[in-house]
């Protein structure tokens with residue numbers, strides 16, 4: 287076995303190791319799979335705690351205090367169940383799982399448990415991810431019996447925290463225009479619950495937890511302290527329960543949402559729950575984020591180590607009022623500025639003049655584009671840019687040919703009102719005929735036009751999520767919707783491998799590991815006000831890497847923020863431009879061109895470097911972060927000062943992540959210092975309110 291990775295086994299006891307992290311479990315004498323350890327890797331296999339039932343009082347159930355990997359209808363340290371099921375209308379409820387077999391691979395471990403009465407098999411699949419301190423965990427339920435089993439909850443697993451001590455859960459909440467809000471809540475007795483019930487993952491939060499110790503001196507910071515973390519790879523309804531039991535155990539439960547959920551598992555069928563990518567960091571939140579960033583950029587992304595082209599997007603400039611002439615005028619200015627890819631947003635397709643009509647009819651509007659998209663695409667390409675287009679496949683306006691032909695294709699309950707949001711309904715992505723229609727119409731669009739980039743939007747959440755013709759329990763919709771979405775998007779990706787796909791959901795409403803595996807980048811938020819964006823981007827960066835974080839410099843609050851500031855905020859991710867360039871003066875265009883040129887020099891660092899968050903925008907008027915090259919040869923520092931009423935001096939920004947022994951110069955100054963000195967002494971920025979700086983460090 288290589289050092290620091292893989293699976294160690296001794297009888298029915300297993301230790302997963304990745305980097306400095308370890309996760310252990312074993313089967314106790316009665317066949318129950320017991321969780322034993324999650325934390326820093328230990329020197330010897332025999333150092334890990336034995337898999338035994340915990341001592342209990344005679345009045346307790348024998349398993350009352352025993353930490354388990356999967357909690358069921360039986361007693362366990364947790365009162366929450368990972369899995370729940372009923373048969374025969376509730377005459378038998380809950381599961382009783384006992385160990386059956388295990389299979390150990392290089393980096394995988396599959397453990398089979400069985401409920402003997404129901405003849406229900408549960409397979410837990412664990413994996414270790416290289417040296418990153420990350421593990422994966424998934425779960426399948428297979429009905430080997432004769433009777434139908436109704437699954438009413440399928441979480442991916444219970445995550446048991448170390449015994450003893452106080453913990454706090456860090457999580458992300460939010461809403462439209464204010465995504466990825468950072469929260470930290472002490473885990474008091476009882477539960478903290480987070481979930482999504484509206485078919486989209488993340489406007490209200492992300493299926494993610496990062497737990498640290500909530501005791502004096504033990505709380506984690508960016509680069510120090512212990513963090514236990516995880517996130518679900520799923521793009522739909524999810525639920526997280528952070529529990530502190532009466533016996534003082536901390537346990538996190540995470541998985542598909544069981545709210546309004548049921549699944550009829552017939553004889554011979556299997557149900558797969560999405561995986562959780564989880565881990566342990568002994569070096570604070572920064573190390574956790576960098577582990578996720580690496581995983582997403584290198585392994586999950588359909589285009590490993592993606593570096594985004596600079597996009598211009600027409601939405602804020604023209605809204606629905608798009609045509610050949612207007613778009614070409616914008617493309618002209620964009621190309622001169624140095625933009626690499628021109629995206630025409632909403633408004634281009636049949637009957638789309640407002641948000642009241644057109645969704646579903648995905649061919650060019652005959653009035654706006656009488657000769658189709660070709661003349662515009664040619665005009666864009668003649669100017670040396672690639673061409674991109676906005677679509678919203680999952681949606682339909684009642685005022686569209688598609689809806690008139692297939693009113694039954696939307697989510698609805700028979701006989702009840704179909705509530706609209708933004709004047710639109712949601713197509714039932716669980717239906718195979720809907721999936722086939724979408725694959726066909728977008729395949730044609732992409733085959734007939736040389737389109738390099740698609741922005742896939744999704745602008746409402748679900749209500750009345752009914753499926754009258756479904757022959758099974760209609761509550762399966764929440765899962766079947768997402769599986770259908772993955773099928774359509776996956777199929778289009780496979781047929782058009784050169785297209786870059788941007789994930790949008792009224793901003794960051796569906797950002798999760800599932801989408802990271804399907805798309806190159808995500809539109810972070812519809813809120814492009816720079817100070818707000820700094821907060822949103824910091825929250826986003828907890829999990830998701832900068833090469834996926836699309837941001838445009840726009841005209842929002844244009845008179846509040848200098849152009850430099852607006853650009854610098856967007857240059858922290860995948861830079862784009864979204865203002866109405868026809869309104870920009872020559873001077874503004876030339877300043878913008880300078881930023882684009884500058885971004886081209888540093889974007890390899892932004893996209894591929896290690897992120898070090900140095901001062902949080904949530905807590906400080908002067909905030910800063912740096913992207914450090916993997917080989918530590920260079921780094922780029924971003925510093926922002928929003929409004930501060932204080933006259934006090936700017937703080938020194940201590941630069942983490944450089945090689946402590948190497949010497950580094952910083953641009954614009956003669957000072958050369960070791961990495962250690964930059965970390966200890968730091969750099970004092972020379973900015974005033976609403977000013978910003980981007981400074982490059984080079985090893986000398």
Ligand code: GLA
Nearest residue numbers: 601631632790791792793812
């Ligand atoms: C959503 C997106 C915007 C824009 C509009 C178009 O709000 O988040 O960027 O594409 O839809 O209708």
